[in-house]
Amino acid sequence: MKKSANRDCYCALCRTPRALQYDSNLSARHYGQIALITVILTWALFPILEWKTLGSFFIMWAVFEFTRKSLYRRDVKCVTCGFDPTWYRKDVRIARKHVENFLRDNPDSPLLRARKSQSSSEISQ
Numbered sequence: 001m002k003k004s005a006n007r008d009c010y011c012a013l014c015r016t017p018r019a020l021q022y023d024s025n026l027s028a029r030h031y032g033q034i035a036l037i038t039v040i041l042t043w044a045l046f047p048i049l050e051w052k053t054l055g056s057f058f059i060m061w062a063v064f065e066f067t068r069k070s071l072y073r074r075d076v077k078c079v080t081c082g083f084d085p086t087w088y089r090k091d092v093r094i095a096r097k098h099v100e101n102f103l104r105d106n107p108d109s110p111l112l113r114a115r116k117s118q119s120s121s122e123i124s125q
């Protein structure tokens with residue numbers, strides 16, 4: 001796939017190389033899966049709900065979309081510094097708070113370790 005080549009990136013804050021597994025949008029294959037599930041559900045529930053079962057397409061679509069977005073958001077968040085680009089786009093202050101909380105909760109994060117060793121080497125010089 002050509003698209004996956006673009007998913008190798010760097011964290012905008014700590015410059016750690018990242019490889020994103022998930023895309024934020026559904027692919028044609030996902031729509032195929034949604035359609036298939038809808039066909040199976042319609043076939044199974046037709047005696048009870050008749051054509052109303054076709055509406056399950058929209059429910060399945062919402063479920064797929066929600067799952068995809070959740071996976072993407074979990075994936076896009078940096079594991080080294082806790083930087084979340086999706087929050088950064090929405091509200092910089094909240095993104096900053098997330099990073100501060102992450103660094104407070106993970107005092108031995110590689111990012112902080114690098115800073116500490118850098119500042120201690122500056123002191124010793």
Ligand SMILES: [Zn+2]
Pocket residue numbers: 011012013014015016078079080081082083
């Ligand atoms: Zn980072």
